Amino acid sequence: MNTSLKVFIIEDEIIAAESLKLDLESLGYQVIGKENSHDKVLPKIKENQPDLILMDIKIKGDIDGIDLAKKINQIMCVPIIYLTAYADEKTLNRAMETSPYGYIVKPYKTEDLVTNIRIAWQKYNQINHITHQLTSQQERLNFISKYDELTQLPNQLSLVENFNGILELFYQQLNSQADLDTDNKSQFIPLFYLNFGRFYLIRDELGQDLANMLFKALVKRLKANLNEDYILTRLDGDDFALIIPPIKTKQIAIDLATNLLEKITPPFIYKQQEIYIDFKIGISLYPIHGENIDQLLYKAKEAAKDLEQNQYKIYSPAFHSFTAKQVSLEAKLHNALENRELEIYYQPLVEMRTNKIFGAEALLRWNNPEDKYISPEIFIPLAEEIGIIETINNWILNTACEEFNYLHKNFKSDLRLSINLSKRQFDQDYLEQKILKILADNYFNPSLLQIEISESLLVNNHQMASRKLKKLHSIGLKIAIDDFGTGYSSLGYLQNLYFDILKLDRIFINKIESNPKNATITKSLIEMAHELNLKIIAEGVETEPELSFLHKNNCDYYQGYLFSRALPFQQFKELLEINI
Incomplete structure (x- = not known):
């Protein structure tokens, strides 16, 4: 028995309250206050900070004990046990909405009082322990x-978050500089791509351990030549990205690149041997070269692609290798839908426990007769740029609904269809109404449609994203956060959003059996998602060891080449025939 437990009594009858106080004190509990009116309770509870509250439902004032419990739950976390004469179903149902830690019907027995208090306190401590564990795991996961x-x-996963921090500063400066002329305003956010692509030669020559020591010395030299508010990020391999605060002219970016090339390229000395580290710098500028970090990094890499060592270049469309081809593709893409060149492929979504298909992700392909295969990474952004993406997206949803209606009728009535939403789609007004109309036109059950939204779309405007997801969820759709872990990477950040599923990015799954760091991250993500009643889909599962790890750690679903690549409708139908 916890004799130091501090109890606060809220009881309508003064005599009953005093009798309860005497019983509690005889049992070793400390009664730190008692009250019979709701308007006096909250200040006293805030002042006394009880460990537990015994609450009568009938109290003096305009509200009853149940409504008072709701108010208390809003301002503090304290276990509440109802002690009341009411036992009717309506009252019980109302009380349950406040998640009480116990419910005792008067007249009570002393042993019932003790049992309820002990169980409530144990449950409260268990919940606190789980909450602390989740918080600690999240903090550890965020770091590693x-x-x-x-x-x-x-590392690369932090780029979105860091860029958004700089972006917020950029717009704060623009607002504060509204009355200044253009020359004195912040104009750009530069992104520098530092390519040390020849460092592998040093690694081959000196060995991994010595190369790592030299690499850390290189980082130290880089940081010594950067301001404290510059953000240096290690990318995959031996490359870096550098983001600096907003600048007024391109010349500032040029001067920094020139200075880095001058200060970083002098040789390192090891055992009286000079070791030269050559590199090149590509630069892109927000907002003229891209709206998000992915576009800016891509453009900076393009700028550095054909440079000689120890040179820099700011990205220019004139040097972009796809420019001429893009002009031709635009004309072809305008006619692709009419010429029936677009086709939906379906990649199976598989239940881990049974290894049975429970749904499929719809993926767009363009079968152009001249260019053969054209990557969606090329033609989908192009469709957005030339203004035909909404027409294509409507066609995708209509066609997929029609094909899945056939599958529902002939194979599996609850087969789930998963569709990706682009940023432009997600930003549309009345999005949920447009989707609902297409579903209604096709007599398609909304509960069988899963909408996949990239995590990065939710970061820039959290409040808008929350409202959008709530509306989509309200019409019965399943919501999946795609590429989880490549953007903001925080379950805490996403906890107030309306969604059902996390799709764990391939970057964590790849060779997980030999990567302890990724194994720890993945295991923690699965555990925390389940604590929040979310399901996990692992993307890009390609090997048996990867699948075995996910199965062992209770991942719910998976997709990837190990089970099947994305298939045309006819081949997907044939796969269903042997899998259901």
């Missing part, structure tokens, strides 16, 4: 998922 182990620099 966002920092490079060798250099302790932020």
Whole structure:
């Protein structure tokens, strides 16, 4: 028995309250206050900070004990046990909405009082323990998922978050500089791509351990030549991204690139041997070269692609290798839908426990007769740029609904269809109404449609995203957060959004059996998702060891080449025939 437990009594009858106080004190509990009116309770509870509250439902004032419990739950976390003469179903149902820790019907027995208090206190401590564990795991996960182990620099997964921080500063400066002329305003956010692509030669020559030591010395030299508010990030391999605060002219970016090439390229000395580290710098500028970090990084890499060592270049469309081809593709893409060149492929979504298909992700393909295969990474952004993406998206949903209606009728009535939403789609007004109309036109059950939204779309405007997801959820759709872990990487950040599923990105799954860091991240993500009643779909599962790890750690679903690549409708139908 916890004799130090502090109890607060809320009881309508003064005599009953005093009798209860005497019983509690005889049992070893400390009664720190008692009250019979709701308007006096909240200040006293805030002042006394009880460990537990015994609440009568009938109290003096305009509200009853149940409504008072709701108010208390809003301002503090304290276990509440109802002690009341009411036992009717309506009252019980109302009381249950406040998640009480116990319910005792008067007249009570002393042993019932003790049992309820002990169970409530144990349950409260268990919940606190779980909450603390989740918080600790999240903090640990945030660190190991966002920092490079060798250099302790932020890694590629942190780029979105760091860029958004700089972006917020950029618009704050624009607002504060509204009355200034253009020359004195912040104009750009530069992204520098530092390519040390020849470092592998040093690694081959000196060995992994010595190369790692040299690499850390390189990072130290880089940081010594950067301001404290510059954000240096290690990318995959031996490359870095550098984001600096907003600048007024391109010349500032040029001067920094020139200075880095001058200060970083002098040789390192090891055992009286000079070791030269050559590199090149590609630069892109927000907002003229891209709206998000992915576009900017791609453009910066393009700028560096054909450079000689120890040179820099700011991205220019004139140097972009796809420019001429893009002009031709635009004309072809305008006619692709009419010429029936677009086709939906379906990649199976598989239940881990049974290894049975429970749904499929719809993926768009363009079968152009001249160019053969054209990557969606090329033609989908192009469709957005030339303004035909909404027409294509409507066609995808209509066609997929029609094909899945056939599958529902002939194979599996609850087969789930998963559709990706682009940023432009997600930003549409009345999105849920447009989707609902297409579903109604096709007599398609909304509960069988899963909408996949990239995590990065939710970061820039959290409140807008929350409202959008709530509306989509309200019409019965399943919501999946795609590429989880490549953007903001925080379950805490997403906890107030309306969604059902996390899709764990391939970056965590790849060779997980030999990557302890990724194994820890993945295991923690699965555990925390389940604590929040979310399901996990692992993307890009390609090997048996990867699948075995996911199965062992209770992942719910998976997709990837190990089970099946994305298939045309006819081949997907044939696969269903042997799998259901």
